[in-house]
Amino acid sequence: MTDRSLLTRAALVLPLAVGACATRPPATDVEATQEFNQTNDPLEPTNRFFYRVDNTLERYTIRPVAQGYVYVVPAPVRTGLHNVLANLTSPVLFADDVSQANPRRAGDTFMRFVINSTVGGLGVFDVAKGWGYAAHDTDFGVTLALWGVPAGPFLYLPVLGPSSPRGVAGYAADVALDPFTWVPHGYGLLTLNWARYGLGTVDKYSRYMNDLDHVRAGALDPYATFRSLYRQNLQTQIEAARQDRRGNETTPAAVAPQINP
Numbered sequence: 001m002t003d004r005s006l007l008t009r010a011a012l013v014l015p016l017a018v019g020a021c022a023t024r025p026p027a028t029d030v031e032a033t034q035e036f037n038q039t040n041d042p043l044e045p046t047n048r049f050f051y052r053v054d055n056t057l058e059r060y061t062i063r064p065v066a067q068g069y070v071y072v073v074p075a076p077v078r079t080g081l082h083n084v085l086a087n088l089t090s091p092v093l094f095a096d097d098v099s100q101a102n103p104r105r106a107g108d109t110f111m112r113f114v115i116n117s118t119v120g121g122l123g124v125f126d127v128a129k130g131w132g133y134a135a136h137d138t139d140f141g142v143t144l145a146l147w148g149v150p151a152g153p154f155l156y157l158p159v160l161g162p163s164s165p166r167g168v169a170g171y172a173a174d175v176a177l178d179p180f181t182w183v184p185h186g187y188g189l190l191t192l193n194w195a196r197y198g199l200g201t202v203d204k205y206s207r208y209m210n211d212l213d214h215v216r217a218g219a220l221d222p223y224a225t226f227r228s229l230y231r232q233n234l235q236t237q238i239e240a241a242r243q244d245r246r247g248n249e250t251t252p253a254a255v256a257p258q259i260n261p
Helices: 004-017 032-040 044-072 075-088 090-099 103-120 140-146 165-177 189-218 220-242
Strands: 153-158 162-163
Touching: 044 153, 044 189, 044 220, 075 090, 075 103, 075 189, 090 103, 090 140, 090 165, 140 153, 140 165, 140 220, 153 165, 162 220, 189 220
Parallel strands: none
Antiparallel strands: 153 162
16 A cells, blocks of 8 residues: 555546557458457557656666665564554455455454454464465455446556556545555654555565566566556456455466555
8 A cells, every 4th residue: 555645646647648649550450459459558658658667766766675675684574574564454455355245355354453463463473374364465446346347448657557547546445445544643653654655665576576577587578568467467356356265366476566565
């Protein structure tokens, strides 16, 4: 979960993207038209530009920090910090599970939060997993998909990475649902919230850094590969939520070089 300012940036970028659209092939070229519709990336020139921008940001900002984090912080400590950050997202995850009418997954999320916040030492240890309450991932964009809202065209947004109009709307809803979005400014809580965002960014990137490198090294067109992986991962999440499937679903590890937590 990221800061509201990231959502503001995304909203400012959307009007700019309209000015750079991929050219639709003539209707007489049936094969090219089908491929264009299947790709559903009419803003591809703009999306590719922002993909390159994100690559530059990644190379000179988050990557050095993440590499230093992995080098300095022992693996058990990193695991504990990751568990704490994941535990703090439980209220949003629970709201998403409820909105998707998935009682078993909502129950897992609730029990994981209660168990890990108490027996697990404020979330440092994932005790709930060993007790049969496995983690899962979802968001309000998945909720909108289950409600029948179409995804719309593919978007690649600065900092936020691959998405769609439906994904942006779902992201906005999750930000609004996050209790930490509304923390007061006093008593150092705002500073604590910013620290959470920063650490979450570094934690997430450090976990997928090697996967991203492998994808780039093996792909003739990394942008197209990340676009495909993003959609595969999203579809897997949607199907898991539709079936109220519990536990850790197998999804593509690296869906894009995102730097948001």
